[in-house]
Amino acid sequence: MGQIFPPSFGLYAKLTLLGALLVVVGACLAWRGAVTDPHRLDEPVSQPVPFSHKHHVDDDGIDCRFCHSSVETSSFAGIPPISTCMTCHSQLFTDAPVLKPLIDSWKTGVPLRWNRVYQLPDFVYFNHSIHIAKGVGCVSCHGRIDRMPLTRRVVSLSMDWCVNCHRDPQKFLRPREEVFDLAWQPKDQQTLGDKLVREYGIDTRRMTDCSLCHR
Structure with a gap:
């Protein structure tokens, strides 16, 4: 009975599979590089001018909204x-x-x-204004930025980190008038949070829906 495939077919098949594997691995590495923030946690980010939030916010008392004027109305805080x-x-x-x-x-x-300190991948939808409207303070994501001579990232922005807040938003909510007060501390966060969830109309049943952040 004649041979269906030529002797070299096995070699070509192996090379094809190897090439496909290399493409998949390369795509995975490229994706990881695209979605990974280049800055380490607590590592100051170099800027063309070494802007000090500590000096401007803590020493001079400048409100966040003076510089980040769109933070309450836009998905982007604004430079x-x-x-x-x-x-x-x-x-x-x-x-x-x-x-x-x-x-x-x-x-x-x-x-x-300016060099971005916080960078989310393109497939993640994030809106600054809705978080502020629902009582999430600046400090929840940016830490005590009023104490930073040079700006650094203090949270991972990983999916697990975001979902941790979305599962139990009452642990992080504050009155809207305290959103920009970085030193504010609640007396009883759980009681306050439960009250604000109801007051702000937050539907906790939908807070972990995929479509909320991936649109």
């Missing part, structure tokens, strides 16, 4: 334009070498390229 910085720095520390990139940007119109 302040140079004009916001120059509200003060057109008069203060104008000759400071550390602020030269800021001054140059203002004069030339070439924007500064």
Whole structure:
């Protein structure tokens, strides 16, 4: 009986399977690289100007919303334009070498390229405004940023971390008027949280639905 496949068929089949395996492994590595935040926890992120939240927020008492003006109305907290910085720095520390990139940007119109501290993959939907509207404080995700001379990431932003809050939101909610008070502490979080879940109309039955974050 004649041979159906040529002798070299086995070699070609093995090479094809090996190639397919390499493609799958490469795709997995590329996906992991795309969704993994390049910054380690508690590692200060280098910026063109070493902006200090501690100085601006804690020392000078500047409210988060002065710079992040869209945080209550938009899905994105917003990076302040140079004009916001120059509200003060057109008069203060104008000759400071550390602020030269800021001054140059203002004069030339070439924007500064800030490095993202928090980065979610494209397949995750996140909206800043809804979290603030439901009483999630800045400190829950950003930590005591008012104590950071240089901004760093303090939470993993992993799916498990997010779901942990979505399973029990009452553990993290606060009155809306306290959302931007980074030092605020509740007397009885469980009782307050249960009350706010009802008051804010949070449907805890849907908080872990996949479609909530993956649209």
